[in-house]
Amino acid sequence: MSNPKALIVDDEADILELLTITCTRMGIATRGAGTLADALGLIDRESFDLCITDMRLPDGDGIDLVRTICDRFPKLPVAIITAHGNVDSAVAAMKAGAFDFVSKPLDLEILRNLINAALRLQQAEQPPADTAGTSGLLGNSPQMQEIRALISKLARNQAPVFISGESGTGKELAARLIHDQGPRSANTFVPVNCGAIPGELVESELFGHRKGSFTGAVSDKKGLFQTAHGGTLFLDEIVDLPLSMQVKLLRAIQQKSVRPVGAQQETAVDVRIISASHRDLKEAVETGAFRHDLFYRINVIDLHLPPLRERPGDIDILARHILKRIAKSSDEDCKQLSDEALEALASYPFEGNVRELENILERATALADQKLLQPDDLRLKQFNTSPERRPADTDLVSEPNAPTAGISLINQPLETHLGEIEKQAILDALNSTHWNRTAAAKLLGMTPRSLRYRLSKLGLD
Structure with a gap:
């Protein structure tokens, strides 16, 4: 991108000057506006690559500008400046379509990370929504077409996404697609199963630790937040996090910084958070197993993946794709499903969803002698x-x-x-x-x- 240009909207002269200087030093031209009306006039007359606006303006609020830009210029990323600790405003702005937010007092490193991410978004080439699943979430059902279209939209902002769905529906795959189609695709995607980390080690794993901070800490260690810097951190089974850790995670998300165990200072981190669980998050909040404030922060956008039994029409394309992958990995001829075998799969309940379909086909291809798989080769059990x-x-x-x-x-x-x-x-x-x-x-x-x-x-x- 040559000569990018940013629209900066803020009625405080010192903030406007700080943002202008920061952008100029990054090689970005700027235009400033002190009111919502002035900003709307500028976007009508000129083209911009990024907009940064304060939440509160003399003649309106930043969310009004976010909605207008998202409606008229959907490819223009808008970032919101919020008051310190005003999480409600940040969540409301991102639900309205804001690309990201930054809190006052402005941290220049976080601000520069945000600006760079927005400019990378402008440069990223988005795959068409109807073909985004050719190497990912397969299926021609209306549900899957809608999900792939939503993933393409989610890839264009930094809003926290919570992916719900039963085990085996492809939650991590959906998170990877959001990452791969967005401006962070050149950086790391870091998946972590929160339920697989012992409770006493969760803080060290996520935030890192300093040498000597506890028994066994023989050297400094980066946490998963630092490893994912510039990229995406996928927190799978987030409901399994201990309540004591949920408080610290909430702070890390809000402040965009972490404090390694044993450290005296916080470290700024630039990560996008995508979380998931097969459990009902709202029910976990109601029972006290999950903090309401963290729920509100990570559940800005909910992406639900339907179970396989609710889209039986997709089983054919999924099965063929899996069989081709198995054949390629084993360097053997690709086996096929008979019509009867496909019918048997279509009527099977698949409590394990796509993962269970993969297991069934892997077992069938390993044990069957003939190339055309029959129902008996699938060895489908009587469901209990x-x-x-x-x-x-x-x-x-x-x-x-x-x-x-x-x-x-x-x-x-x-x-x-x-x-x-x-x-x-x-x-x-x-x-x-x-x-x-x-x-x-x-x-x-x-x-x-x-x-x-x-x-x-x-x-x-």
Whole structure:
């Protein structure tokens, strides 16, 4: 971009001057306005690459300007300047379409990061909404077309996004697409499963620590916030964060800075926060498991991913894509689904969603001899919705419809056969608990950490 130009709207002369000087030193031309009317007049007459406006103006407020620009110039990023600690205003502005916000007193490093991100957004080439899912969230259903279009819009601002949906629906994939299509795509996407970090280590993992700050801290360590600087931090299963950590996370998001464990000063960080959970966030707030103020801060925009059973028409395209990927990774001919097999999949409830479909097809391609997969090759179990029932070993080896039925013990090493039984027992536990790994681990009589290890070992993670 050559000679970018910014519109700065603020009725305080010192703030207007500070913003002008900052932009000028960054090689950005500026035009200033002290009122909403002056700003509207300028955007009618001139072209801009960025707008920074104060929330309160003599003849209106910044949100009015945000709405006008989003309506008339949807590709022009608008950032809001809010009073210190005024989270409500920041959230309202971002819901109205603001690209990002910065709080008074202005931190110049945060301000420069914001400006650079806005200019990168102008340079980023956005993929068409109808093709954005060709390598991501597949499906031609109205739900998926709407989701891909929304993802393209979300990629153009910095508003915190909360992705809801059952396990296996593709929440991390959706977060990656938002990152990849936005101005932060050249920087790091850092995913973290909040439920997988021991409570006593969460602060150190997220914010980092200084050498000697606690037993075992033998050197300085960057936290995940610092690792994601300039990029996106994806907080999966955020509901699992301890309440004590939720307070510190809220401060980090609001102040755009973190304090490593053992440090005396805070460090500015430029990250976009995307969070997700398979649990009901509002219910967690009502029960006291999740802070209301943090809920309000991360849930600026809610992106809900529907379960696979609510879009059975997408199973065909998903299955074909998965089979092609399996064939490519194994360097074998791609297997196909018969019409009967596809019909069987379309009527299957898929409590594990796309992840369960992947597991079914991986198992079928590994065990089937012929290229055309039939319903029997899928080994779809009779679905059991009772979470209390743990599959007995006899269920796994003797029922006619059990996934391991028909496997020759003579032609398979014992270790391989036992591995199949273990894999199916874990899948049954996950299915019966709606893919809640903590509940599945309890059902199987093991710790969540042991279950994660076995999932990784069996290729189910």
